[in-house]
Amino acid sequence: MKTLRPITIVSVLTMLLIGVAAPAAAEPAVVDPVIVDPVIVDPAVVTITVTSAPPPSGVTAYEPYPGHTFTATGDEEIRISLVAGAIPPGLALSSAGTLTGTPTVAGRFAFTVRATGAPSGETADHQVTVVVVQPVVTVTSPEPVSPWYVGQVYPTYRFTVSGGTAPHTVSLASGSLPPGLSLSSAGVLAGFPSQAGRHRFGLLVTDANGFQGQQDVTLVIATAAAVITSAEPPLGTAGQAYSFRFTAEGDSDIRFGLAAGALPDGLVLDPDGVLSGTPTVAGSFDFTILATGTATSDTDEVSLVVYPDPTATPSASPTPTEQSTAYPTAPSQSPTPAAAAPSPSRTTGAWLPVTGENSALVLMLLGVVAFSIGGILLVVAYRRRQRFTAG
DSSP states (O other): OOOOOHHHHHHHHHHHHHHHHHHHHHSOOOOOOOOOOOOOOOOSOOOOEEOOOOOOOSEETTSOOOOEEOOEESSSEEEEEEEEEOOOTTEEEOTTOEEEEOOOSOEEEEEEEEEEEETTOOEEEEEEEEEEEOOOOEEOSOOOOOSEETTSOEEEEEOOEESSSSOOEEEEEEEOOOTTEEEOTTOEEEEOOOSOEEEEEEEEEEOTTSOEEEEEEEEEEEOOOOEEOOOOOOOEETTSOEEEEOOEESSSSOEEEEEEEOOOTTEEEOTTSEEEEOOOSOEEEEEEEEEEOSSOEEEEEEEEEEEOOTTSOOOSSOOTTOOOOOOOOOTTSOOOOOOOOOOOOOBTTBOSOOOSTTHHHHHHHHHHHHHHHHHHHHHHHHHHHHHHHHO
8 A cells, every 4th residue: 555645645735725715716706785874954944932922020929820821933842941040939830831820939030941842952042030029918907096095995996907818917016005005916906094195106917928017006195184176056947957066075985965054945965966956946045065074074055046937927916925035137048128118198189298197297287387387478468568558
């Protein structure tokens, strides 16, 4: 058996390797194609624009916000969001752009909302300011009773408050109450004042949320001294309605009454000082009015004249007991014109007046005068005749 030389084996292996590799090198390389997506460019530019007006401002804390909706244009769908600042506490902003709620803090709030469009993703920012003011808390009741009087029970008085949120509390902010009076947190003023003087103090009113207001009050405490302040009552007329009010001050709970004399028939005096009714008799009436307070009193002498009824028919002859009374002319009546003097009546052939109670005596005296004048004329005529004859 013949043995192969090592060189021969190596040569064969080399040839085999070359023969296998040669065909592969001779074939062209195949490259897979690369697929590239085309670039699509939208010629329209998307612009987001906020179109809503500014939200309501100057609103009051703890009052419902009137509401506001932010609106924008520029895309199919727009969402609203807060990107800077802070909205007033108590309010909320939805993605649809609605601002609602009840503000709970007073102040000035600046914030920025962003409108984001879809599908573009474009945005637009909108800066706004909302001012929240505190509620006005005030005392709405009128001034308490003043003056009042030392040692007398002060009429219970309650301060009433409006604005803000109930319940309200009332406290003393400055000054001091009159000695003997007290003020409750509900605003009730009561007590027995013990010292005269003019007292000025300040009230502080606070609502349930801590908002406050102030009010100044002045109370005068005096020593009681009742004084009638009304003037003389006006004149009256019989048969006509009459009304007059007596007034007094200087004490509490003043009541009126008759201390002396008598009122005109048909008139009555009420405890509150009103003199009223329909007088039935004319005349001058003198009486005394008494005003009585809690601690003091006062009197006033009054003279009231009642005129006769102008529509009444006078009686034919007064009774012996009646006395004529002279009344001044009533202001409401026009004076009756005086009767015209009777004109002298004439008789046939005579010009002398013959009217009156003493017409006969007058005629007799006139006859005597006429006779005397006639006699004198006869004497004169006789003497002239004698002188003429003698000549």
